[in-house]
Amino acid sequence: MATLSNLQGNCYQDLIxxxxxxxxxxSGLGYPAQGLSSVxxxxxxxxxxxxxxxxxxxxxxxxxxxxxxxxxxxxxRGEGRxxxxxxxxxxxxxxxxxxxxxxxxxxxxxSWSNIDWNKFNVPISEAKFQQLYQRVLSYIQGRDLYIFDGxxxxxPRYQFGVRVINEFAWQNLFVHQLFxxxxxxxxxxxxxxxxxxxxxxxxxxxxxxxxHSEAFVVLHIGKRLVLVGGTHYAGEMKKSVFSLMNxxxxxxxxxxxxxxxxxxxxxxxxxxxxxxxxxxxxxxADPDRSxxxxxxxxxxxxxxxxxxGGCYAKTIHLSQENEPQIWxxxxxxxxxxxxxxxxxxxxxxxxxxxxxxxxRAAYPLTYIPNCSISxxxxxxxTVIFLTADAFGVLPPISRLTREQAMYHFLSGYTSKxxxxxxxxxxxxxxxxxxFGQCFFPLPATVYAEMLGDRLEQHPExxxxxxxxxxxxxxxxxxxxxxxxxxxxxxxAALNGDLDNVKYTPHPVFQxxxxxxxxxxxxxxxxxxxxxxxxxxxxQQAQELAxxxxxxxxxxxxxxxxxxxxxxIVR
Numbered sequence: 419m420a421t422l423s424n425l426q427g428n429c430y431q432d433l434i435x436x437x438x439x440x441x442x443x444x445s446g447l448g449y450p451a452q453g454l455s456s457v458x459x460x461x462x463x464x465x466x467x468x469x470x471x472x473x474x475x476x477x478x479x480x481x482x483x484x485x486x487x488x489x490x491x492x493x494x495r496g497e498g499r500x501x502x503x504x505x506x507x508x509x510x511x512x513x514x515x516x517x518x519x520x521x522x523x524x525x526x527x528x529s530w531s532n533i534d535w536n537k538f539n540v541p542i543s544e545a546k547f548q549q550l551y552q553r554v555l556s557y558i559q560g561r562d563l564y565i566f567d568g569x570x571x572x573x574p575r576y577q578f579g580v581r582v583i584n585e586f587a588w589q590n591l592f593v594h595q596l597f598x599x600x601x602x603x604x605x606x607x608x609x610x611x612x613x614x615x616x617x618x619x620x621x622x623x624x625x626x627x628x629x630h631s632e633a634f635v636v637l638h639i640g641k642r643l644v645l646v647g648g649t650h651y652a653g654e655m656k657k658s659v660f661s662l663m664n665x666x667x668x669x670x671x672x673x674x675x676x677x678x679x680x681x682x683x684x685x686x687x688x689x690x691x692x693x694x695x696x697x698x699x700x701x702x703a704d705p706d707r708s709x710x711x712x713x714x715x716x717x718x719x720x721x722x723x724x725x726x727g728g729c730y731a732k733t734i735h736l737s738q739e740n741e742p743q744i745w746x747x748x749x750x751x752x753x754x755x756x757x758x759x760x761x762x763x764x765x766x767x768x769x770x771x772x773x774x775x776x777x778r779a780a781y782p783l784t785y786i787p788n789c790s791i792s793x794x795x796x797x798x799x800t801v802i803f804l805t806a807d808a809f810g811v812l813p814p815i816s817r818l819t820r821e822q823a824m825y826h827f828l829s830g831y832t833s834k835x836x837x838x839x840x841x842x843x844x845x846x847x848x849x850x851x852x853f854g855q856c857f858f859p860l861p862a863t864v865y866a867e868m869l870g871d872r873l874e875q876h877p878e879x880x881x882x883x884x885x886x887x888x889x890x891x892x893x894x895x896x897x898x899x900x901x902x903x904x905x906x907x908x909x910a911a912l913n914g915d916l917d918n919v920k921y922t923p924h925p926v927f928q929x930x931x932x933x934x935x936x937x938x939x940x941x942x943x944x945x946x947x948x949x950x951x952x953x954x955x956x957q958q959a960q961e962l963a964x965x966x967x968x969x970x971x972x973x974x975x976x977x978x979x980x981x982x983x984x985x986i987v988r
Contacts, residue, residue, distance in 0.1 A: 458483040466565055468583070471613070472555050477562040480590075482605060485751045488564075488594065491587035498588050499759060501766050504750030505779070507759045508588050513633060513649035514756050514774035516657060518856045520633040520649070529639040529665070529859075538856040546628045547636055550645055553627075557620040564590035567608045569598040570659055572793025573723035576672055576716060580659055581610035585617050592652040592753050595782045596728040597659070598793075612642045612662055614655050620647040639665055639859070652755065652780065656730060657857055660714050663725055665859045673717040673868040676854030678702035679710040679724065679795060687722050687795035688912050689715070691853045692804030693832045694776075697886040699731040700901070701804070701908055703743040708790040711783065717798075717872055724793035729786070733757055733777045736768040740901050747785035754779050797876045800912050806887035808833035808847055810896040811959045813945050814938070815907040816883045816929035817921060820873045821983035823881040827852060828866045828973055828980075829966060833887055847962075849969040863973060866980075882911045883929055890948040892958060906937035926959045927985045963987045 458481045465473075466481050483491070489506055492498050498508035522542035523533060533539050564584040571577035580597055584590040593614075600608060621632035633648035635658060644658040660676075667674040677691040678698040687710070692698045699712040711724030712731065731744050733754065738745040748754065755778040758770030771777065783789045803826055805812060818826060830850040851862035858865060873879055886904055890896040910916050921930035934940055942948050949955040963985035970984060 475559040477560055479563050481565040482567055488587050488591040495587060497586055501759055502764045503748055505748050505752040505754045507754045507757055509756055510650035513651040515776045516653055517633050517649055519630050521635040524638040526640040533859050534861040539859055547638055550627055554615055554617055554645055557617055561585055566590055566593045568600050570725050576670055578611040579609045580612045582614045589616055589652050592780050593655055595780055596656050596726055598727040612659055614644040614658055616646040616655050618650040622648055637661060661857050664857055667716055668864060675715045676857060677715060678712045679715050679722050680704055680707040681710055681790055681795045682707050685796055686799040688800040689798045690802050690804060693850055693853050696804040696806045696832055700741050708788045709786045710790045710793060710795050721797050722795040728782045731779045733768050733779045734771050734775050743786050747781045748779050752779055752781040798879055801879060801881045803883045805832040805885055807885045808887055808893040809958050809962045810888040810892045811962045812885040813931045814885050814899055814942060816931050818881040818883055818929055821979050824866050824870045824980050825983040826883060827869055828862055889942055903938050907935050910935050926963050
């Protein structure tokens with residue numbers, strides 16, 4: 419992490435000398451009396467409602483600061499450095515990805531019977547939550563705080579107010595860019611339905627606090643309150659709000675989805691489901707289509723809407739050629755997490771993963787040139803499930819029946835890629851229901867049945883399974899699927915080029931494999947043909963099929979037609 423002493427270049431020293439009083443850095447960033455003194459800063463009689471949360475004896479409070487001011491604060495506080503493209507670069511220390519083993523949901527009466535308690539939704543007592551909360555309140559005394567008040571849910575009919583309270587300016591910039599930003603009028607009457615308090619500098623005591631490590635992410639659904647501590651990884655804030663939405667949206671007959679969405683000039687919407695690292699952000703950022711959002715959406719009776727106002731893209735091996743929209747979106751106002759930066763020239767190296775493979779960029783949706791400003795779209799014409807198959811078994815693209823779609827939605831198969839979570843250094847085969855089970859508090863079958871209902875209500879919607887993983891062999895033997903070919907297959911699905919193509923059922927997985935796709939070599943469409951040893955492929959396919967079947971046993975109550983849509987084990 420940068421410090422004031424190692425911020426190189428005269429521009430930083432000029433900034434410090436001109437804007438701030440260094441003597442006040444410990445208790446609050448002090449602006450001169452003129453100029454920016456009134457921008458988002460608490461007046462003596464105004465606490466923005468923090469006292470209702472039990473917060474007192476605070477330092478300076480900053481609310482909804484403009485992006486340039488937040489960047490200035492982050493630089494002066496030594497929280498990061500500016501890259502040559504203008505992005506703010508930060509390092510998150512020990513935690514360079516989500517820490518799912520440190521996430522807890524409070525046992526409380528209003529939600530207890532609804533939660534699918536499992537290894538992802540781990541209970542913590544109300545007493546332990548209150549103990550942690552008191553530690554947070556003690557920790558923030560005398561400290562400066564940053565508030566972002568905004569919204570989640572682009573459709574006003576399903577919108578919630580969100581408040582995020584941060585100890586770091588850069589994390590407040592992150593949520594400012596990731597959530598929906600209010601107008602001046604909206605800010606005046608803003609009401610927080612969700613509150614997130616993020617204090618990365620506070621480390622918990624596992625023995626005393628009844629948790630697993632110094633890090634904690636605790637959701638109190640009844641209070642709609644989230645505590646985040648001990649971890650600097652900003653994605654924890656974003657995903658905590660997503661988890662709350664995933665609990666509440668089904669109550670309003672909205673299917674919450676871990677997926678991206680875009681729309682063409684005819685108004686045809688497409689959905690992209692997939693876990694982190696499978697290509698949601700890259701494939702949904704299509705220069706020929708308008709991006710609705712890259713990660714979190716709802717499917718209501720009226721159509722699709724984005725939960726967020728920004729994007730959070732993986733940047734490892736990012737290139738201008740393969741991801742031109744993401745490349746150009748990384749500029750002033752964007753945040754880069756754990757991306758290597760030269761200390762003197764401030765040139766970025768997206769191929770350097772020495773800190774983590776999970777390097778990230780956060781930026782507002784408006785940084786994508788042809789984004790959908792409204793954040794809404796009609797019912798999808800095309801749904802794409804993305805998987806990165808480390809076995810090299812699944813076809814690069816296949817069409818799914820409604821029952822197969824429900825089966826693969828519940829399975830959520832992919833390979834967990836390096837860096838997405840702590841201690842993951844090589845791809846691992848994983849199943850994550852709904853393509854993000856750790857974010858969904860309710861039983862997975864609730865969301866799967868909602869998906870099935872939507873597909874039944876809209877029979878024109880086509881569902882495809884796209885493998886962005888390996889071909890010609892398993893990981894270490896085969897090759898990663900060409901992004902050029904993947905884009906061609908996705909484009910063919912979106913443009914209707916696959917509507918009248920002949921399909922052949924896969925002999926093991928039963929999914930429908932097209933005989934041709936424009937712009938894609940025919941020999942790679944059938945994965946068995948891409949292997950040098952066909953018998954080795956058959957053995958690998960059976961092994962993967964057995965893992966599918968074993969994983970699916972957890973959904974013992976699903977309807978027989980969904981079970982029958984799975985792979986055939988011999």
